[in-house]
Amino acid sequence: MSKGVSKFKPMGKNRILFISYDGLTDPLGQSQVLPYLIHLNRLNYEIHILSTEKNENFLNNKKVIEGIVDKENLKWFCIEYTKKPPIFSTIKDVRSLNRTVRELHKQYNYSFLHCRSYISALVGLSMKRKFGLKFLFDMRGFWADERIDGGIWNLKLLPFKVVYNFFKKKEREYLTEADGVISLTYNGKNEMRSWDYLSDKKDNITVIPCCADLEHFDFQKNPIDFEVKRALGIKDDAFVLCYLGSIGTWYMQDEMLDYFKVQLKSMPNSVFLWITKDDPSLILNAAEKLGIADKIVIKPSERSDLPKLISICDASIFFIKPLFSKKASSPTKQAELLGMGIPLICNSNVGDTNEILEKENVGLVTADFTEAGYQNIVDGLPDMLKIDKHHLRNVAIKHFSLKEGVKKYAEVYKRLVD
Numbered sequence: 004m005s006k007g008v009s010k011f012k013p014m015g016k017n018r019i020l021f022i023s024y025d026g027l028t029d030p031l032g033q034s035q036v037l038p039y040l041i042h043l044n045r046l047n048y049e050i051h052i053l054s055t056e057k058n059e060n061f062l063n064n065k066k067v068i069e070g071i072v073d074k075e076n077l078k079w080f081c082i083e084y085t086k087k088p089p090i091f092s093t094i095k096d097v098r099s100l101n102r103t104v105r106e107l108h109k110q111y112n113y114s115f116l117h118c119r120s121y122i123s124a125l126v127g128l129s130m131k132r133k134f135g136l137k138f139l140f141d142m143r144g145f146w147a148d149e150r151i152d153g154g155i156w157n158l159k160l161l162p163f164k165v166v167y168n169f170f171k172k173k174e175r176e177y178l179t180e181a182d183g184v185i186s187l188t189y190n191g192k193n194e195m196r197s198w199d200y201l202s203d204k205k206d207n208i209t210v211i212p213c214c215a216d217l218e219h220f221d222f223q224k225n226p227i228d229f230e231v232k233r234a235l236g237i238k239d240d241a242f243v244l245c246y247l248g249s250i251g252t253w254y255m256q257d258e259m260l261d262y263f264k265v266q267l268k269s270m271p272n273s274v275f276l277w278i279t280k281d282d283p284s285l286i287l288n289a290a291e292k293l294g295i296a297d298k299i300v301i302k303p304s305e306r307s308d309l310p311k312l313i314s315i316c317d318a319s320i321f322f323i324k325p326l327f328s329k330k331a332s333s334p335t336k337q338a339e340l341l342g343m344g345i346p347l348i349c350n351s352n353v354g355d356t357n358e359i360l361e362k363e364n365v366g367l368v369t370a371d372f373t374e375a376g377y378q379n380i381v382d383g384l385p386d387m388l389k390i391d392k393h394h395l396r397n398v399a400i401k402h403f404s405l406k407e408g409v410k411k412y413a414e415v416y417k418r419l420v421d
């Protein structure tokens with residue numbers, strides 16, 4: 004895989020290297036990395052990007068990303084992501100990132116490093132200690148704890164216990180030595196500020212949630228598309244509940260299906276639309292056991308087509324496991340759905356989501372995954388469906404606008420450069 008994969012014209016601005024262990028050719032890179040960097044690059048910053056690319060995504064999407072970075076005058080470097088064997092492959096990638104960053108800094112003399120998540124921050128911390136180069140720790144949640152909560156690392160196995168303890172130690176070093184920290188949620192920030200080693204330290208934590216391009220996700224540009232609805236075999240007058248995004252690990256598929264079964268008793272004309280690229284059999288098999296498979300529609304979608312699909316929905320649901328690490332989680336889908344004027348149904352104890360939903364009146368929240376708890380949501384649906392779409396969108400703009408997110412990043416950048 005080539006290191007330098009884009010054309011570039013020097014601009015003489017403050018030069019920043021953004022380091023990501025996610026690939027730009029991944030869906031996440033296209034929705035939650037590039038949009039911010041494009042706008043920051045249009046300000047008084049010269050953004051270089053170093054990413055870790057999965058081979059299949061790189062081959063499929065390289066030309067698309069090259070076209071974007073060339074048009075926006077960004078400079079893109081990448082290394083190949085290695086998946087196996089566990090742990091050792093990550094060590095290999097970190098060494099490759101370290102070596103590449105040192106070469107790039109020698110050539111371009113960066114003002115500071117913007118490190119996305121814990122793996123990339125290993126490089127930022129190393130560069131700060133060795134060369135005095137500032138780094139911004141964009142933590143994206145409690146990553147090490149997410150690996151435990153999600154069952155990815157098993158603490159009963161010594162290798163994973165060693166790795167977990169290593170990254171918890173590094174987390175402390177990142178938070179105490181980084182020149183700036185980005186948290187996705189106020190809940191996450193408050194949790195960190197309660198930790199002994201941060202309680203009396205100067206507050207350099209800025210909260211920037213996962214934002215969305217609300218020019219793209221705008222119900223005013225995408226009125227309900229009945230042709231899309233009919234193409235999916237959904238009747239014009241059907242109530243469409245949707246789930247948007249991947250399933251597994253954090254998302255409580257079975258509980259969402261259990262809720263929908265309760266909703267069907269009161270609203271038999273309901274359809275549950277799953278907008279996902281994941282294996283449809285996982286959803287259909289679970290729905291079959293509940294006797295509701297005939298009410299399930301599954302449709303994968305590219306980002307460009309999402310607004311049309313979302314336009315046919317009346318409400319959206321996402322239940323996320325309310326675990327410790329989820330205090331720092333900010334689901335991207337909430338911004339996109341609210342921008343499209345869709346009210347939300349979710350559970351409590353996930354990032355700042357339930358505080359925003361309840362304070363701003365944009366949806367319903369439950370902490371009770373029982374039939375009685377689900378019935379309480381169903382009982383609240385008539386009032387929820389009266390919420391004005393403009394209000395829903397205004398809340399999205401207030402909390403999750405890409406423009407506001409870029410503005411906050413720019414303020415942090417300015418402080419680090421100054």
